[in-house]
Amino acid sequence: MPRTFAADSLPPSAAIARLREGNRRFSTGQPQAPSLWHAGLAQGQSPFAVVLGCADSRAPAEFVFDQGLGDLFVIRVAGNIVAPSLVGSIEFAASQFGTRLVVVMGHTLCGAVGATVHALEHGAPESPNLQSITRRIEPHVRHLFEGPGDHEARLLAAVRANAIASAAELRRSSDILRALVERGRVAVVAAVYDLSTGVVTFLEDA
Numbered sequence: 206m207p208r209t210f211a212a213d214s215l216p217p218s219a220a221i222a223r224l225r226e227g228n229r230r231f232s233t234g235q236p237q238a239p240s241l242w243h244a245g246l247a248q249g250q251s252p253f254a255v256v257l258g259c260a261d262s263r264a265p266a267e268f269v270f271d272q273g274l275g276d277l278f279v280i281r282v283a284g285n286i287v288a289p290s291l292v293g294s295i296e297f298a299a300s301q302f303g304t305r306l307v308v309v310m311g312h313t314l315c316g317a318v319g320a321t322v323h324a325l326e327h328g329a330p331e332s333p334n335l336q337s338i339t340r341r342i343e344p345h346v347r348h349l350f351e352g353p354g355d356h357e358a359r360l361l362a363a364v365r366a367n368a369i370a371s372a373a374e375l376r377r378s379s380d381i382l383r384a385l386v387e388r389g390r391v392a393v394v395a396a397v398y399d400l401s402t403g404v405v406t407f408l409e410d411a
Contacts, residue, residue: 215253217392220306227271232403238273252278255298258310259285284317286341287374296381311368312398345370368395
């Protein structure tokens with residue numbers, strides 16, 4: 206039975222606090238979360254947050270936030286883009302488990318964002334499959350590359366802009382999520398994980 210309004214679900218502000226504390230442990234080399242399988246996992250799940258993150262091998266959300274098996278509902282795709290099947294996965298978590306926080310987590314040195322920038326500067330990539338990713342990112346970052354400027358600074362700004370725009374797109378592309386956000390039941394926020402420091406910065410409040 207759907208648990209969209211489950212009273213025992215962790216509120217968004219408390220969920221962000223838990224993620225921040227976990228990331229503090231991770232970034233300071235003091236992880237505590239258990240990572241071992243146990244039989245209780247077969248009894249069900251109640252993740253306290255959904256993370257839409259990048260497929261980059263250096264950005265696994267469970268490690269970055271120092272959480273154990275069953276704590277996070279994680280969807281990973283290059284460039285943390287918003288596409289129908291990914292939206293459906295998030296709707297599933299919100300409606301079935303009562304999860305109240307959705308985090309869109311970009312990261313520095315993102316290859317998908319870099320490929321989008323390259324496409325803006327030099328033309329579209331040859332692979333139509335790669336284009337299906339860069340075309341979703343391009344509208345979020347095109348304005349950053351319309352004039353002269355520092356290339357590296359604009360790349361970082363593009364990662365932030367893409368995460369914020371993807372979070373906004375999630376809120377408006379799903380009737381289910383939009384209704385939950387409007388009722389204050391679910392929060393959808395953007396964040397950026399810095400590969401050089403291990404620190405996640407939340408760009409929006411819950």
